[in-house]
Amino acid sequence: MKRLIFLDELRGLAILCIMLFHYLYLYDLRYGHLYTFSLNFHWGGFFGIYLFFVISGFVVMKSLERVKKPLDFIINRLSKLYPSYWLAMIITYTFVFIFGLPGREVGFKDFLINLSMLQHWLGVPDVDGVYWILPIFLIFYGFIFLTLLTKQLKHIEIIGVGWLIIEVGLRLINFPYRELIRSFFGFFDYAHLFLIGILFYQLKTKGFIWWRNLLIWLVFLIELSNHKTTEPISLLVILTIFYLIIINKLQIMENRLFKWLGQISYPLFLVHTNIGYVVIQKVYTFSDSPLLILGLPFLITLLLATAIHYWIEKPALTAIRNIYYK
Numbered sequence: 539m540k541r542l543i544f545l546d547e548l549r550g551l552a553i554l555c556i557m558l559f560h561y562l563y564l565y566d567l568r569y570g571h572l573y574t575f576s577l578n579f580h581w582g583g584f585f586g587i588y589l590f591f592v593i594s595g596f597v598v599m600k601s602l603e604r605v606k607k608p609l610d611f612i613i614n615r616l617s618k619l620y621p622s623y624w625l626a627m628i629i630t631y632t633f634v635f636i637f638g639l640p641g642r643e644v645g646f647k648d649f650l651i652n653l654s655m656l657q658h659w660l661g662v663p664d665v666d667g668v669y670w671i672l673p674i675f676l677i678f679y680g681f682i683f684l685t686l687l688t689k690q691l692k693h694i695e696i697i698g699v700g701w702l703i704i705e706v707g708l709r710l711i712n713f714p715y716r717e718l719i720r721s722f723f724g725f726f727d728y729a730h731l732f733l734i735g736i737l738f739y740q741l742k743t744k745g746f747i748w749w750r751n752l753l754i755w756l757v758f759l760i761e762l763s764n765h766k767t768t769e770p771i772s773l774l775v776i777l778t779i780f781y782l783i784i785i786n787k788l789q790i791m792e793n794r795l796f797k798w799l800g801q802i803s804y805p806l807f808l809v810h811t812n813i814g815y816v817v818i819q820k821v822y823t824f825s826d827s828p829l830l831i832l833g834l835p836f837l838i839t840l841l842l843a844t845a846i847h848y849w850i851e852k853p854a855l856t857a858i859r860n861i862y863y864k
Contacts, residue, residue, distance in 0.1 A: 544783055547792065548593055550799030555579065556586035557810050557839075561832055565815055568641070572826050585772040587671070591728050592776055594675065595735020598682055599694070608686035613862045615679045618804070619672070620655065621854035622846050626808035627652055627665050629842065634665075637816045642667070659722065666812045670724075677725035678732055698736055699753070701729035706760060730757045734777070742784045805851060806843035814839050 559582035565571065605611045631649045634642060644652075644663050651662045658664075658673040681701075685691050705726045708716060720727065734757055737750050758777060762770045799806070814835035821830050 544792065545593060545597065546800030546803075547796040548589060548779070548783075548800065549803040550793075550796030550801075552586040552589040552593070553799055553803040553806050553810075554586075554796075555582035555589075556807065557814070557836065559583035559586065560811050561814055561818065561835060565818060569815070569819065571831075572822065581768050581772060584769050585775065588731055588769070588772050589776050590671075591674075591731035592735040592738070592780065594678070595732035595737075596739045596780075597735070598678070598732075599736050599739035602682075602686075602691065605686070608683055610862075611686055612679070612683055613859065617855050617858035617862075618851075619675070621858075622805045622851045623655060623672070623808060624653060625846055625850050626805055626842075627669075630666050630809060630812050633813050633816055637820065639812055639816050639819070642812055642815070658724070666808070668807060668811045671807075674725045674728060677723060681725075694736060695733075695740065695750070695753070698729075698733035701726065702733055702757065702760070705729045709764060730760060731773075733757060734773075734780075738780045738784060802840070802843040802847040805846035806839060809842045809846070810835070810839040813842070 558579040562571075562579045562582075564583070566574075601614065602611065605614070627649070631644070631652075644665055648657070648662045649665055651657050651660055652665045652669070654660075655669075655672055655676065658670070664670065681697075685694060685697060690697065708720050708726055725732075734754055737754050741747070741750055754777065758770070758773060761773050817835040817838055818831055821827075821834050825831070
């Protein structure tokens, strides 16, 4: 299957919603804006994260078209994750160390442990709070690797249903160490979203088989039963978007701005929060202009993410894969 258009645009939409959520709602919750913005984008965080997970389920399935053996998949994923992460983390740690950010500083030892991306399992605080998402992706990639290793990719939907059963069980059944297991395997709080992405890929490539559609809406009903309004509404919008995309009815999403944001979305996700918060606090020392309060953190983090994308992410990705496949 050729590259599906709109994936970059959807990533761009997701990261934009997450940034607005952090800069408008979460900053106000943690530090307080001097005045109330008319839109606090509380829903943006759920929508953006949910959209990222669904996209990831779809994209991973598509990436497997080029994978010849299980190790190929791991090399491809880690070469994407680590180089940008290392530089983004160094910049974020340095920025917060120099300018300060109450409640968000970490020690140098914690910084060094963060280099492994395993800090969640080692009981060490993240250099930036948004890194909570990274262990979820690592576990997801680990499950896909095991699926490839055991040559069970043809049964990926059945495996995905297994994830769903575990997720529901962890939510509903109270047993010893349940919360510890949920914390260790954070993936199972979001497994249904990765499964939806996988199912949409199968719908796109193998046709509208009724049971795949039924499973997608079953997942939505499970989401509806577990939450009140914001999360199910966010998921319903995402389902609508993906249905429109796979039947080629969403040309309006073909937008250069969203495409650019999507291309730099990973480094932008990594650098936007703490650095953005520091910039907002510094802006407040000389201005209360909403244009500067929001515009300057956007500008600075966009420039940083663009530089990381073009100078680190893309060259490192190419270099690592060239060495591996040589």
